Every structure is written in structure tokens, then in C-alpha cells.
Amino acid sequence: EQRKLSRCEKGSRNYQKQKKKVALYHEKIKNQRKDFQHKLSYSLAEDYDAVCVEDLNLKGIAGGLHFGKGIQDNGYGQFLSMLGYKLEERGKYLIKVDRYFASSKICSVCGHKKKELALSERIYLCECGNRMDRDVNAAVNILKEGKRIYKKCA
Numbered sequence: 001e002q003r004k005l006s007r008c009e010k011g012s013r014n015y016q017k018q019k020k021k022v023a024l025y026h027e028k029i030k031n032q033r034k035d036f037q038h039k040l041s042y043s044l045a046e047d048y049d050a051v052c053v054e055d056l057n058l059k060g061i062a063g064g065l066h067f068g069k070g071i072q073d074n075g076y077g078q079f080l081s082m083l084g085y086k087l088e089e090r091g092k093y094l095i096k097v098d099r100y101f102a103s104s105k106i107c108s109v110c111g112h113k114k115k116e117l118a119l120s121e122r123i124y125l126c127e128c129g130n131r132m133d134r135d136v137n138a139a140v141n142i143l144k145e146g147k148r149i150y151k152k153c154a
């Protein structure tokens with residue numbers, strides 16, 4: 001519909017009509033995304049006593065590397081705030097791990113920290129024999145760090 005709009009003569013009747021159509025689709029997609037975020041944050045808040053997340057620097061990312069649409073349009077920030085209040089309502093915790101914590105570079109099994117890790121390396125390989133999906137390895141590290149932070153505060 002966006003492509004159709006670009007072909008319409010600006011200011012024409014058809015242009016106005018098409019513009020409205022595009023706006024409606026944007027609204028619909030926005031609502032679908034929000035609905036999905038509500039459902040996911042609800043089930044996480046129901047199932048877990050605490051959720052540990054990475055506190056990403058959204059401004060820093062927006063202009064640089066591509067981490068997917070969800071983060072670019074701040075969908076992640078919106079999701080975290082939903083998850084945060086849903087957990088809080090239940091007396092549970094959202095624990096944010098510092099964004100400078102090297103969750104991707106550390107081996108979640110032996111603790112060895114790599115100097116470099118390219119974004120293209122989807123599998124984390126360590127000298128200790130650990131072979132893990134990059135994101136799973138990072139998630140385990142975030143969980144461990146979250147638990148450590150929680151213990152320090154409790």
C-alpha cells in the first residue's frame with residue numbers, strides 16, 4: 001500500500017484515499033505488536049518469579065548496528081516496561097543487567113572471556129569444550145549476573 005501511495009499524484013483524491021489506507025495499516029500493525037507484547041509479558045510474569053534482562057542502550061544502537069526491527073523502534077523498551085509492571089503487580093522482579101556486561105563474550109560454562117566476538121559468530125565455541133548457540137550462552141550469563149545482582153541487593 002505504501003508503494004501504491006508513492007505512485008499516486010500528490011494532493012490528488014486518490015492520494016488522500018491511499019494515504020488514509022496506509023495510516024490504517026500502520027495502526028493495525030502497531031496494535032498487533034502491542035497485543036503480542038502484552039500476551040508475552042503476561043505469560044512471563046505469570047510463570048516466573050524473576051526475569052533477568054539486558055538493559056540495552058537504545059540510542060546507541062539506533063544509529064549503528066542492526067539488531068532487528070524490534071529494538072530499532074524501541075519495541076524492546078516498551079516490552080520491558082510492560083514486563084516490569086506486570087511482574088511488580090505480582091510482587092516479582094525484573095532485574096536489569098548492565099549493558100556493558102559482556103554477556104556475549106563470556107563462556108557461560110567456564111567463565112573465560114573472549115577478546116573479540118563477531119556478530120556473524122552465531123555459535124559460541126570455547127576452549128573448555130562449550131559449544132552453544134550465541135544467544136543461549138548470553139542468556140545464561142545474563143541470568144547468572146542477574147542472580148548475583150539480586151543477592152547483593154537482598
Ligand SMILES: [Zn+2]
Pocket residue numbers: 107108109110111112126127128129130
Ligand atoms: Zn568455556
